[in-house]
Amino acid sequence: MGQIIKGKPVADAISQTLTKEVENLKVKGITPKLTLVRVGANGSDLAYERGALKRCSKIGIEAAVKELPEDVTQDRFVDELKKINEDKSVNGVMVFRPFPGQLDENVIKYIIAPEKDVDCFSPVNVAKVMEKDKTGFAPCTPSAVIEILKHYKIPVQGKRAVIIGRSMIVGKPMAMLLLNKNATVTICHSKTVDMPKICSEADILVVAIGRAKMIDSKYVKDGAVVVDVGINIDENGRICGDVNTEDCQPKTSMITPVPAGVGSVTSSILAQHIVKACKLQNNL
Incomplete structure (x- = not known):
């Protein structure tokens, strides 16, 4: 049974560091x-x-x-x-x-x-993500995924990572951030042939497709880490992700919940980017 890895400890650790940095700036x-x-x-x-x-x-x-x-x-x-x-x-x-x-x-x-573009809207920052230029700002959500992997000491280098979704907000930048960490990356999308087979070969599966509970255990390799970026409302009016957590968890080593997963970390990443922007603008 996979460990549920929550976002709050990650967000709190980032916030603790930032609070000290902001005090020093003040x-x-x-x-x-x-x-x-x-x-x-x-x-x-x-x-x-x-x-x-x-x-x-x-x-x-x-x-x-x-x-x-x-x-x-x-x-x-x-x-x-x-x-x-x-x-x-x-x-x-x-x-x-x-x-x-x-x-x-x-x-x-x-x-x-x-x-000032702290959530990677400008094409300049998109290019900086591609170039691995550290003066740029990646979008907050894929950056939050990277922080979760880092916090829970999940190895990325050399691992097979599959991302479901190809948006400019999550899928494409997520691929670049994982590639920058030396993962071997595949992007799946609505036109992918035999998506469950491709996904079931992933060591790290990041899901950002925008369809409630679409991903079940047939998409998941035994022992995989599953990160659910989706936020949807299910048939009972409850918040849920793109992953059917109940069905997938027994096959995983770790899995993020929705709510209380990736979304909990994004506002801390936003704050991290503001502090970074402030330092760059003040030549610090």
Whole structure:
């Protein structure tokens, strides 16, 4: 029976380190600051926002929310983002996505200042992840997966890692981060032929497909580590992941739960990126 590996101990360890770093910055007269940019009041955005604000407050990071109406025009959105770019007191910006239809992500991603882009929206940071350039910022969710593997001392080098999902938010950057740790990486997606066979050869299986409890034990190799990134609502109205945990756990060595798994770590990674951005901007 696989060990359930929760996110809270990982998040708490990161936060403890960051609190000391922020205290040291404040001694120098520097307070790291985040601005969250949200359009409308989507429930999942609000839930993430509450977690991020709480985590920042606990660590000593200043945080503000720029809320824009659901029908905000592209011009106004761009103007507001440019103001935040130019505000020297702000070190990090996170923009909630997806956008409503009138906003063009392909335009906006070039507006956000790369040095403040703490969740890898800018193509500059995407390229830095590819280049293994440590001055860049990888997306918070795949970074949280890496921190969980590190915290629980799960070996990555030389291991066969399979990722289910190819989004720019999780799947593709996740592949690069694992590759940067010397894993042998395969990405599966909706057009993959015989996905259960490929997945069942993985030492580390990362699931980010967005379908409730889709992954059952036939996808899992005996002794594999399974990391469930999905957040869905099941038929009983409860939060669940993309993995059928009950069915898969007996075959795994370790498995993350949903809730209380990867999602618990993302706000700490966001805080980590804000502190890093603040240090880089202050040549520290």
